[in-house]
Amino acid sequence: MKLVDIYYRMKKDINEIEKELSRAITTDQGILNQSANHLLKAGGKRIRPVFVLLSGHFGEYDFDKLKKVAAALELIHMATLVHDDVIDDADKRRGKLTVKAQWDNKIAMYTGDYIFAEALMLITEFENPEIHQTLSNAIVRMCEGEIEQIKDFNNWNQSLKQYLRRIKRKTALLIAISCKLGGLASNADLKTVRRLYQYGYNVGMAFQIVDDILDFTGTTEQLGKPAGSDLRQGNITIPALYALHYSNDKEKLQRMVKSDHLQEQMDEMVDIVRKSEGIDYSKELAQTYIQKAKKALMELPNIKERKTLLEISDFIADRTY
Amino acid sequence: MKLVDIYYRMKKDINEIEKELSRAITTDQGILNQSANHLLKAGGKRIRPVFVLLSGHFGEYDFDKLKKVAAALELIHMATLVHDDVIDDADKRRGKLTVKAQWDNKIAMYTGDYIFAEALMLITEFENPEIHQTLSNAIVRMCEGEIEQIKDFNNWNQSLKQYLRRIKRKTALLIAISCKLGGLASNADLKTVRRLYQYGYNVGMAFQIVDDILDFTGTTEQLGKPAGSDLRQGNITIPALYALHYSNDKEKLQRMVKSDHLQEQMDEMVDIVRKSEGIDYSKELAQTYIQKAKKALMELPNIKERKTLLEISDFIADRTY
Numbered sequence: 009m010k011l012v013d014i015y016y017r018m019k020k021d022i023n024e025i026e027k028e029l030s031r032a033i034t035t036d037q038g039i040l041n042q043s044a045n046h047l048l049k050a051g052g053k054r055i056r057p058v059f060v061l062l063s064g065h066f067g068e069y070d071f072d073k074l075k076k077v078a079a080a081l082e083l084i085h086m087a088t089l090v091h092d093d094v095i096d097d098a099d100k101r102r103g104k105l106t107v108k109a110q111w112d113n114k115i116a117m118y119t120g121d122y123i124f125a126e127a128l129m130l131i132t133e134f135e136n137p138e139i140h141q142t143l144s145n146a147i148v149r150m151c152e153g154e155i156e157q158i159k160d161f162n163n164w165n166q167s168l169k170q171y172l173r174r175i176k177r178k179t180a181l182l183i184a185i186s187c188k189l190g191g192l193a194s195n196a197d198l199k200t201v202r203r204l205y206q207y208g209y210n211v212g213m214a215f216q217i218v219d220d221i222l223d224f225t226g227t228t229e230q231l232g233k234p235a236g237s238d239l240r241q242g243n244i245t246i247p248a249l250y251a252l253h254y255s256n257d258k259e260k261l262q263r264m265v266k267s268d269h270l271q272e273q274m275d276e277m278v279d280i281v282r283k284s285e286g287i288d289y290s291k292e293l294a295q296t297y298i299q300k301a302k303k304a305l306m307e308l309p310n311i312k313e314r315k316t317l318l319e320i321s322d323f324i325a326d327r328t329y
Numbered sequence: 330m331k332l333v334d335i336y337y338r339m340k341k342d343i344n345e346i347e348k349e350l351s352r353a354i355t356t357d358q359g360i361l362n363q364s365a366n367h368l369l370k371a372g373g374k375r376i377r378p379v380f381v382l383l384s385g386h387f388g389e390y391d392f393d394k395l396k397k398v399a400a401a402l403e404l405i406h407m408a409t410l411v412h413d414d415v416i417d418d419a420d421k422r423r424g425k426l427t428v429k430a431q432w433d434n435k436i437a438m439y440t441g442d443y444i445f446a447e448a449l450m451l452i453t454e455f456e457n458p459e460i461h462q463t464l465s466n467a468i469v470r471m472c473e474g475e476i477e478q479i480k481d482f483n484n485w486n487q488s489l490k491q492y493l494r495r496i497k498r499k500t501a502l503l504i505a506i507s508c509k510l511g512g513l514a515s516n517a518d519l520k521t522v523r524r525l526y527q528y529g530y531n532v533g534m535a536f537q538i539v540d541d542i543l544d545f546t547g548t549t550e551q552l553g554k555p556a557g558s559d560l561r562q563g564n565i566t567i568p569a570l571y572a573l574h575y576s577n578d579k580e581k582l583q584r585m586v587k588s589d590h591l592q593e594q595m596d597e598m599v600d601i602v603r604k605s606e607g608i609d610y611s612k613e614l615a616q617t618y619i620q621k622a623k624k625a626l627m628e629l630p631n632i633k634e635r636k637t638l639l640e641i642s643d644f645i646a647d648r649t650y
Contacts, residue, residue, distance in 0.1 A: 037473040039480060091438060114479055117412060117438055121445075122472035125465055128449070132461035140453035140461065144446055151443035152358040158435055159360060 011053075011323045014316055018058065021071065025057045028079040032126045043107045043119040047086055050104045055215075056081040058320070059183060060190040063204045065313040067194025076130045077193045080143075081186045083127035088150065088182075090120035100232065139192050146185045153177025162242035164252060164265045171246055172213070175220075180212030203304045207317060210301035215324050217294040220245035222328070224282045230328070236278030240271075246293065248277075250286035257284060298325045332374075332644045335637055339379065342392065346378045349400040353447045364428045364440040368407055371425045376536075377402040379641070380504060381511040384525045386634040388515025397451045398514045401464075402507045404448035409471065409503075411441040421553065460513050467506045474498020483563035485573060485586045492567055493534070496541075501533030524625045528638060531622035536645050538615040541566035543649070545603045551649070557599030561592075567614065569598075571607035578605060619646045 015022065033044040057078035064074040090107050094116050099109040108116035131139060156174050160166050187208030191201040223231065223238045224247050231237070238245050252261050257280045264273050281287075301321045308314050336343065354365040378399035385395040411428050415437050420430040429437035452460060477495050481487050508529030512522040544552065544559045545568050552558070559566050573582050578601045585594050602608075622642045629635050 035469075035473055037476055040473060040476045091442065094435070094438060113434070114415070115476065117415060118472050118475045118479075120442075121412065121475070122469065124442075124445075125468035125472055128465040129462070129469060132465050133458050135456045135458060137454050137456060141450070144449040144453055147446040148356075148443065148450060151439050151446055152356055152361060154439045154442070155358055155361045155436065158439075 011320065011327075014058070014319060014323075017316075018061065021061055021075070022054060022057065024071075025054065025075055025078050025082070028075050028130075029082060032079055032083060032130055033123060035122075039111070039115060040119060040122055043111055043115055044123055046104075046110060047090060047107060047119070047123070050101065052082075052086075054082060055320075056085055056182060056186040059186040059208060059317075060193075062313045062317055062320075063187040063190025063196075063208075064194040065311055066191055066200050066204060066308060067196030069194055073134075073193050074190060076133070077139075077189050078186075080127040080130040081182065081189065083123050083130070084143075084147065085182060087120045087124040087127065088154075090116050090123065092154070094120075134193065136192060139189060142185050142188055142192065146181045149177050149181055153181075157243070160244065162244070162270075164244060164249075166244060166249065168246070168249065171244075171249060175213060175216040176209075179216035179219075180209050183212030183215065184208035200308060203307050206304035207301045207308075207321075210297045210304065211321050211324055214294040214297035214301065214321070217246060217290055217297070218324060218327060221247055221287060221290045221294070224248075224278065225287060226328075235282070236274070239278055239281065240274050247284070247286035247290045248281045250289045251281045251284035254289070255280070255284035255286060294325055298322070332641065332648075335379070335640060335644075338637075339382065342382055342396070343375060343378065345392070346375065346396055346399050346403070349396050349451075350403060353400055353404060353451060354444060356443075360432070360436060361440060361443055364432055364436055365444055367425075367431060368411060368428060368440070368444070371422065373403075373407075375403060376641075377406055377503060377507040380507040380529060380638075381514075383634045383638055383641075384508040384511025384517075384529075385515040386632055387521050387525060387629060388512055388517030390515055394455075394514050395511060397454070398460075398510050399507075401448040401451040402503065402510065404444050404451070405464075405468070406503060408441045408445040408448065409475075411437050411444065413475070415441075455514065457513060460510060463506050463509055463513065467502045470498050470502055474502075478564070481565065483565070483591075485565060485570075487565060487570065489567070489570065492565075492570060496534060496537040497530075500537035500540075501530050504533030504536065505530035521629060524628050527625035528622050528629075528642075531618045531625065532642050532645055535615040535618035535622065535642070538567060538611055538618070539645060539648060542568055542608060542611045542615070545569075545599065546608060547649075556603070557595070560599055560602065561595050568605070568607035568611045569602045571610045572602045572605035575610070576601070576605035576607060615646055619643070 029048055033048060035041050060078035060081060061074055089101065093101060093106040093108050094113050099106060106116070107119050131143065134140070153174055157178065160170060160174060184205050185208070187204035188201055191204045196204070220238065223245065224235060226235055228234050239248055252258060252265065255261065261277065261280055264270070264277055267273060298321050302318060305314055305317055350369055354369060356362050381399035381402060382395055410422065414422060414427040414429050415434050420427060427437070428440050452464065455461070474495055474497070478499065481491060481495060505526050506529070508525035509522055512525045517525070541559065544566065545556060547556055549555050560569055573579060573586065576582065582598065582601055585591070585598055588594060619642050623639060626635055626638055
């Protein structure tokens with residue numbers, strides 16, 4: 009089972025969510041309309057909406073309610089991307105010009121703010137305070153994580169724990185609450201909601217670890233940017249951290265890291281990490297999270313969406329793009 | 330009656346709100362804690378919390394509920410200030426270094442995002458969807474307004490209508506919803522809530538117009554920046570627009586505006602506006618809004634907080650700082 013088959017089965021619902029997204033960001037403010045639509049058209053996996061919808065089946069499934077939650081989470085994801093592009097000084101994402109490149113940092117900042125506010129608009133109708141608390145709390149943690157990431161830039165002294173904490177906030181949290189909010193919006197019971205969160209959290213951790221692996225192992229064509237971009241930008245991820253401490257080339261790498269000519273040696277450093285044991289170790293780590301995600305799933309009722317979530321976790325572990 | 334007397338009477342409540350603000354932004358993420366606290370300590374009039382609390386008296390006054398709403402609105406105001414400083418490239422605000430100057434644009438962006446998210450956290454406990462809708466909708470409009478402001482930079486062709494729309498979104502909306510949310514959180518009836526909104530909207534419009542006047546008429550000491558800063562930055566406000574179209578020096582000003590050496594003539598332009606009829610016209614315009622605010626007030630029950638709101642509107646019209 010490939011992800012594309014899962015999407016095919018959910019095609020009608022995902023199309024509805026695309027419409028919801030488009031409705032949400034439409035504004036008569038010309039520039040904002042263009043910048044937000046530019047972002048929308050750049051596409052994406054819409055994996056957060058998929059998680060919301062599938063999780064909704066573990067309660068009283070109501071598509072009209074869930075589609076708002078699903079669109080809200082995708083918009084929050086999009087808003088963080090626009091702001092991240094400012095930080096990363098990124099000109100391209102998914103092969104398209106970023107908002108900050110096509111317009112400028114100022115427009116990108118307010119486009120992010122705007123998309124974020126529109127996301128909030130979508131969930132105002134929910135009266136359950138836990139829905140609002142879950143979302144706001146996640147956003148607070150995500151912001152803390154973004155600042156952590158800036159602080160950890162070019163920091164080769166960071167621990168595995170620091171890395172894990174960072175990717176939790178960067179990626180896993182939003183996926184975890186996508187599952188949780190799908191459950192909450194469907195009035196699923198507390199235990200179910202907690203397991204959905206656990207599934208989402210672990211899948212999200214694996215998702216980011218695999219992303220960090222692919223940044224080293226992928227081709228420029230697959231990635232839409234040169235391999236090793238994370239490292240080049242100073243974002244030290246787990247394959248590099250492992251290589252630094254445990255690979256056969258660790259001493260060489262340690263010398264290079266301390267060198268004053270870091271940027272000039274970058275190609276060689278990327279190459280060392282790529283060929284190092286750091287890749288396999290990271291794959292195993294991702295696999296550990298996938299197993300935990302599956303364990304959480306197995307404690308949920310055996311409906312057909314459980315199988316779909318299982319397939320998604322397998323896809324995430326094995327994906328090559 | 331001076332504003333300081335009103336604050337003195339409300340001192341205990343305002344102190345509680347300061348504590349609430351401080352609690353809300355405290356985080357174990359060091360940089361974020363510092364940047365957010367830096368902002369908090371820079372102070373401010375806390376006028377939005379004052380409006381929330383006073384408006385709450387027109388319903389079932391419950392300080393524990395209202396203080397959360399009050400703190401949330403002040404935090405949202407603070408978040409917009411941090412993001413605005415990035416846009417305006419401002420190094421100082423109220424005589425203190427801005428977050429973007431003390432740290433950098435990236436930190437400022439995420440500090441804004443973070444404070445904003447903490448604001449949302451504070452109001453998650455409210456189950457009334459209208460509270461969330463009012464807030465989210467205002468934020469959407471404010472973002473649209475920010476982009477308008479960027480678009481209107483250095484645009485001497487703008488109309489009075491454009492200016493009014495911009496200051497509505499920039500300032501009046503947040504003050505209007507401070508009053509509205511004070512009413513809503515206290516379960517005031519719909520008519521009362523609507524009048525509170527009207528009061529806040531009109532007071533907010535007057536507040537910004539007076540701000541735009543003071544930017545020309547104030548001294549460097551009063552303003553914490555040189556007079557005419559708005560104009561120098563390309564933010565064309567009503568005193569300048571009026572002077573351009575109706576003052577005795579209009580032809581001179583029109584020539585200068587079209588000149589290729591705009592910046593070099595700035596001192597002279599600021600001086601022309603300062604001495605022009607644009608100042609008096611703007612004062613009258615502010616007064617019109619104050620009258621509308623008072624009219625809305627007069628339709629509210631005659632409790633002592635109505636008198637306080639009246640005094641505040643008089644203060645806003647006459648303030649010199």
